[in-house]
Amino acid sequence: MSKSIRKPAVSGMFYPSGKNELLNLIKEIDRQEESRFETVFAQHNIIGGIVPHAGYMYSGYQAVHFFKVLQNARQTIDTVVILNPNHSGIGPGVALDENSLWATPLGHAEIDDEFYRALDILASSIAHDNEHSGEVMVPFLQYYLDDSKKIAPISMSDQSYETAVEIARKINIAVSETGKKIVMIASNDFSHFVEPSEGYKLDNLVYEKIEKLDAKGVYDTIRKNNISVCGYGPIMVMIEYCKQKHPGVKTKLLRRGNSGDISPSTSVVNYITSLFYE
Numbered sequence: 001m002s003k004s005i006r007k008p009a010v011s012g013m014f015y016p017s018g019k020n021e022l023l024n025l026i027k028e029i030d031r032q033e034e035s036r037f038e039t040v041f042a043q044h045n046i047i048g049g050i051v052p053h054a055g056y057m058y059s060g061y062q063a064v065h066f067f068k069v070l071q072n073a074r075q076t077i078d079t080v081v082i083l084n085p086n087h088s089g090i091g092p093g094v095a096l097d098e099n100s101l102w103a104t105p106l107g108h109a110e111i112d113d114e115f116y117r118a119l120d121i122l123a124s125s126i127a128h129d130n131e132h133s134g135e136v137m138v139p140f141l142q143y144y145l146d147d148s149k150k151i152a153p154i155s156m157s158d159q160s161y162e163t164a165v166e167i168a169r170k171i172n173i174a175v176s177e178t179g180k181k182i183v184m185i186a187s188n189d190f191s192h193f194v195e196p197s198e199g200y201k202l203d204n205l206v207y208e209k210i211e212k213l214d215a216k217g218v219y220d221t222i223r224k225n226n227i228s229v230c231g232y233g234p235i236m237v238m239i240e241y242c243k244q245k246h247p248g249v250k251t252k253l254l255r256r257g258n259s260g261d262i263s264p265s266t267s268v269v270n271y272i273t274s275l276f277y278e
Contacts, residue, residue: 003100006125010132011105014055015139019105026143029060030068037068038254038275045278046073047246048184048238049254050210052271053084053133053231058259059189059271063136065254066273067144070183078180079112079150080141081171083234084134084187086157091127093158094167098125102135102151106142112150115182118174119152121167127155133187133231152182159233161219168240175245186238188231190270196260199270202227203256207272211251215239242276249276 008017016022049066052059070077086095096116101108116123128134134153141149154167175182190206191199206229209217215236222232229235242249252275260268 004098005101005103005108006097006099006128007103008135009130010135014132014136017105022105022139023143025056026060026064026140029056029064033061033064036255037065038252039072041069041275041277042072042074045075046070046183047242047249047276047278048186049276050186050188050235050238050272050274051137052189052273053136053187054189054259054269054271056136058262058269062255062257062271062273063140066275067140069254069275071144076181077145077149077183079115079152079182081182081184082134082137082151082153082187083184083237084131084153084155085159085231085233086127086131086155087133087230088130089157091124091155091157092122093156094121094163095124095127095155096121097128097153098123102138104139104142106139107147109138109142110150112152112180115152115174115178115180118177119170121154121170127157128153131155137185137187156233161216161236164215164233164236165240167237168244171237171241172244184238184241186231186234188229188235190229190272192228192230192269193267194228195266196258196268199258199268203270203272207253210235210239210274213239213243213249238276246278248278250278251276
């Protein structure tokens with residue numbers, strides 16, 4: 001029986017559509033960032049990370065730092081849970097995907113059906129079909145990890161605090177029921193289209209709450225200060241999951257930057273990669 005395949009929506013836009021071109025781009029970004037890579041986390045248990053989801057030419061320099069840590073980690077990983085915002089708002093407020101495989105120029109990533117079934121979340125392909133923020137994580141996973149790792153993408157247009165707590169609870173239950181060794185990605189870009197120093201200041205307000213594992217504080221700070229962080233729901237899920245499952249969690253900011261590092265501008269999008277570990 002053939003498996004349904006999600007075709008890439010942003011191949012050729014957010015990252016190259018050709019296999020060799022994509023491999024060469026990731027390899028070059030890795031080479032440029034090599035001197036900044038953290039090497040002290042190999043002995044730690046990696047729970048997950050906040051990872052930016054813009055085009056590779058802009059945010060790949062931040063994103064690769066999380067995947068490099070995963071590559072060097074000495075732990076078993078069965079499934080990578082990809083939590084991403086739903087920018088279009090199409091489909092349910094929280095949605096799994098109905099497909100079995102996600103295609104990229106590097107091949108097919110298999111969705112973990114067993115883990116999906118344990119999550120008890122509605123599946124809807126239209127919530128994922130044209131969304132870039134989950135898709136862009138997959139080629140990095142394929143490059144840095146082996147093909148045995150499955151994925152579990154979860155799309156969120158409902159990014160309320162209450163929903164984040166509930167998703168975290170369901171992930172916790174699914175981990176207990178399946179025994180899967182998971183790592184989580186909270187796909188997120190920070191302040192959008194602001195002056196670089198202003199974005200840096202605003203993002204610090206949010207990151208202070210992340211470091212304190214204060215998910216409600218993340219939500220309230222963003223709302224109070226009108227900060228254009230687009231994936232705050234996934235961040236809150238990450239924090240709440242850690243508080244439920246890994247109370248000894250620590251955070252580490254691995255890399256930050258903005259689109260102006262590549263295309264100088266007075267209006268930039270800001271990127272932060274951060275690690276959650278024990």
